[in-house]
Amino acid sequence: MAHPAQMGFQDAATPVMEELLHFHDHALMIVYLISTMVFYIIVAMVTTELTNKYILDSQEIEIMWTALPAIILVLIAMPSIRVLYLMDEINDPHLTIKAMGHQWYWSYEYTDYENLTFDSYMTPTQDLTPGQFRLLETDHRMVVPTDAPIRVLVSAEDVLHSWAVPSLGVKMDAVPGRLNQTAFIASRAGVFYGQCSEICGANHSFMPIVVEAVPLEHFEIWTAMMMEDV
Amino acid sequence: MTEEGGKGQGMKLLGILDVQNTPCARESLLYGAGGSLAAGLLHFLATSRVRRSYDVGAAGFILTTLGSWLYCRYNRAKLRIQQRVIQEGMKNKVIYEGTKLDPTQKKTED
Numbered sequence: 462m463a464h465p466a467q468m469g470f471q472d473a474a475t476p477v478m479e480e481l482l483h484f485h486d487h488a489l490m491i492v493y494l495i496s497t498m499v500f501y502i503i504v505a506m507v508t509t510e511l512t513n514k515y516i517l518d519s520q521e522i523e524i525m526w527t528a529l530p531a532i533i534l535v536l537i538a539m540p541s542i543r544v545l546y547l548m549d550e551i552n553d554p555h556l557t558i559k560a561m562g563h564q565w566y567w568s569y570e571y572t573d574y575e576n577l578t579f580d581s582y583m584t585p586t587q588d589l590t591p592g593q594f595r596l597l598e599t600d601h602r603m604v605v606p607t608d609a610p611i612r613v614l615v616s617a618e619d620v621l622h623s624w625a626v627p628s629l630g631v632k633m634d635a636v637p638g639r640l641n642q643t644a645f646i647a648s649r650a651g652v653f654y655g656q657c658s659e660i661c662g663a664n665h666s667f668m669p670i671v672v673e674a675v676p677l678e679h680f681e682i683w684t685a686m687m688m689e690d691v
Numbered sequence: 692m693t694e695e696g697g698k699g700q701g702m703k704l705l706g707i708l709d710v711q712n713t714p715c716a717r718e719s720l721l722y723g724a725g726g727s728l729a730a731g732l733l734h735f736l737a738t739s740r741v742r743r744s745y746d747v748g749a750a751g752f753i754l755t756t757l758g759s760w761l762y763c764r765y766n767r768a769k770l771r772i773q774q775r776v777i778q779e780g781m782k783n784k785v786i787y788e789g790t791k792l793d794p795t796q797k798k799t800e801d
Binding site for chain 2: 498509
């Protein structure tokens with residue numbers, strides 16, 4: 462999860478999010494250099510004693526300030542398109558989970574092998590135990606196996622919601638009557654937090670998402686336990 | 692930019708660029724500073740024009756930083772992809788060893 466006053470991204474838990482972080486670093490460095498250049502030009506223009514009232518045009522500088530931005534845009538666009546297509550790759554998922562948005566909780570359906578369905582409500586602040594995170598914890602987590610392509614089908618039962626987990630690099634709108642697909646591979650075990658990302662009413666801020674990635678054997682134990690409870 | 696591997700808080704240039712924990716950032720900025728100094732100094736020695744030498748120095752910083760950054764990031768990206776391919780291959784070798792899907796077995800035509 463994010464720590465207080467955090468400005469950057471959270472640590473990546475999927476290969477796609479790693480690539481997004483690398484692209485962000487790349488774009489930010491270019492933006493930083495452009496800002497440095499603009500700042501230098503402003504200082505130079507403010508501090509010069511020279512004036513030229515009769516200049517009408519200059520082919521050289523106009524070529525420069527047309528060609529250079531075009532080159533910079535190409536340098537940004539190439540990795541951007543690469544990441545964009547990487548995010549859309551179809552990777553033969555091992556597991557499909559349906560995430561349904563409700564007012565104001567998420568429900569998850571694991572129906573590949575058995576019919577496992579459960580709701581995921583936010584843990585109220587007064588019920589938190591020491592070490593738990595306020596407004597982020599839920600009573601039931603969406604558990605997934607690590608190193609396995611997971612497909613998440615996102616939809617909603619009432620109004621618009623959005624299923625988002627920053628660490629996984631995933632955000633998908635939950636639209637009533639529509640099935641949206643997203644996929645990820647959790648490359649490390651851990652607990653990853655997200656929040657509803659589409660305004661959906663009074664408790665929009667109080668329907669978090671918790672994804673727990675565990676090794677496959679632990680995932681099988683968890684599904685067996687959940688089937689007994691359900 | 693995110694911190695990598697639980698390292699301590701890096702120095703953030705202008706509060707945004709985490710120089711220590713972003714791969715290639717520190718090297719690029721150092722090369723840029725060196726390139727800026729070299730370009731500005733050489734220009735001044737050749738022309739004795741102070742203001743223009745500052746301009747050349749600034750341009751040198753930007754071009755050297757950008758060039759070093761692109762070179763370093765491109766090589767890191769290639770290495771990262773190679774690492775993933777190797778990891779995937781090792782995983783497939785372990786999983787499929789002894790079966791017809793073993794990637795190390797030469798495919799024979801039927």
